[in-house]
Amino acid sequence: MSSTAKLDVRPPRPPTAGRAPGRAKNSRGFADRTAGYVFLLPWFAGLAVFTVGPLLYSLYLSFTDYSLLQSPHWVGLANFREMFTSDPRFFHAARVTLVYVVVSVPVKLALALGVALLLNRRRRGIGVYRSLFYLPSLLGTSVAVALVWRSLFAQGGAVSDGLSSIGLPKTDFINSTTWALPAIILLACWQFGAPMVIFLAGLKQIPSELYDAVDVDGAGKWGRFRHITLPLLSPVIFFNVLLETINSFQAFTPSFIISNGTGGPADSTLFYTLYLYQRGFTDFRFGYASAMAWVLLAAVAILTALMFRVSRVWVFYGDGDNR
């Protein structure tokens, strides 16, 4: 390959025989691009109609008192002002969601990484194990699993009965202000399959020479993990942390199903999205609900930017321009 090709990060072009140079090449490129855009048109149309359109409309609604049945009236910043000055449930919901994110994300990722490390070896039937561990995350977001979870942890459910058979007191986890949120967090952690698969892919990319090298240096198991696995996996860890955090902020189904849509008992599982939903669909205050959605977007966007900033310190890309 020539020296220019080394700098070219794009994937190599397929060899095209007898390509005309100059203008002809450009017009060919133009035709290709046009064809590309034409093929993308359905997607663009979908994006405009189903995503960007409603998005902008909800931005407009956030400045109105839209009540679903009556047409919206402009109220300026009133919704936002109410949220931050006279709505205790807003802050409560934000707090519940933060606890959920801060606890469930690290625990889930630690589990995912741990299992990925165990599964990252050549062994008979390892594919079966991988599929088994991945399975919960396929089911996890579904309503059915949330329902199963509810009956498992409710009074007379398998978990409560199981614990009482080993001498612990019978607990109705779902209807306890102390245990309802932990039960939902546990459900989230159980679905570690998706990040696990990504970790596995990342682990497979680590060249075995490096492990050979540290073995020669006399590092133990911990040393291998600490000095080779962790730094080389850090981009993948960052990717997973980011994705899981953003997803967790938007968790809705488990709390909606498990609390029967109330966020109860006594608001102990009132996730931000659930409160947003209640404001919209039970209180008929769609303007307020839209405003809440935009506050969530802003908060998650700021958090994401912060995480990218901090990532410079601990994520190792290994290509020299890492600071």
Added chain:
Amino acid sequence: MKTTVATVRRTRPLHAAAVATAVLASLGLSACSGGGSGDSADGTVHLSFSWWGDATRAKSTEAAIKVFEKAHPKIKVSTTYAQFGPYNQKLATQMAGGGAPDLIQIDWGNQSQYAQSNTLMDLSSGPAKVDFSGLDPKFAGSGKSGDKQVALPFGQATQSVVVDVTKLKSLGVPVPKPGWTWNDVASFGKAVHDKSHGKVSGITDPGITWAAFQSWLDQRGTSLYTKDGELGFTQADLEGFWNFCDALRKSGAATPANQTTTFSNGPAEDPLAKGTTVAEWDYDSIYASHAAANKDQLALLPLPSVNGKTGMYAKPSMLLSVYAGSKHPKEAAELLGFLINDPKAAKALGTSRGMFPNLKARASQAADATGGDKVVSDFEKANQAGLSPTPTAPPKGDGQLITLMQREYGSISFGQESVKAGAKDFMTQAKQALAK
């Protein structure tokens, strides 16, 4: 080494895009409208009819619809139903999107809201005219909004206390007698609690129930709302009710907080069905569902009283309306008329929605009622004389106060708030909800 880096690097823009989409998706608050009703080429009219309730009510409703379809071979009716909470959320969305079913069951608490937004047809004249001369005119008036008849009651219910007779017998506690007082509730509950060694409570804590508070107020000469749709009671009134309930719960006479919250899950999953309580406040129209969820023998009692006043009244358990956007108002009105007037409908529906609206049909229904239906008819008959007058339709926002009550009393009973603080929060938020 290089390959690792390159792979991860290349995925970054892509994952940024994924992140962006994920966040954006959370904002998609667009309302999806349901499909309207279609028609076949052979002139068959397809009607849609939606209502809330449980499996017990579904059975009787389907039976009534079958009778109607037999008499009207050119009309096909498709029904959908859901639990009360989700049903109202879905209906609101359908109304906003213009895709509500032709015939809809609506709650009295939402009637003003829908009437004000012109989503319900007038049933006294025009294309959706219904003959409702067979109903008690005062009772039919509950479906009025201004001079428009926007809805007609689909059943008459009365507040009651459902008691588990079998369990009381096995505990050796006598079934309370009509005319019992709130003090009797406390001593009865305590007796049940003591005799069962704390395993069973006397009554499901009524502190979370908005309608129980309504009767409590009526017994004391006040009401939930003023004529102008503002709150008709003071913070002190609410504190009085909650202090009483609080003491009931603390003595063991009423259910503990974690069981009380399951009351809103419906008769199949509530404390009475689970056997952790022997009495529960509910409308008599729900009796059939309680009976279906319970192996024990149940009975209905009038509410505890003050100076002989129970505060019970004839309430439209639910109402029927024709959607303003219906393509077949005539056929929808025909079905509505059948469901509130026809003796055959009365026979099929039983008391799954309370007493049948048409008085003649109600009388014949009561005459050959058996089982649970007989319990309800007898209960209604026995208590008719002492009923308070039916209040006017609750103002817009009433639905929110029902959940607000559950929430605030929930915090109190879980020990997170004092009665005073909870009542204060309630008043502030209730005023906000009614002002919107």
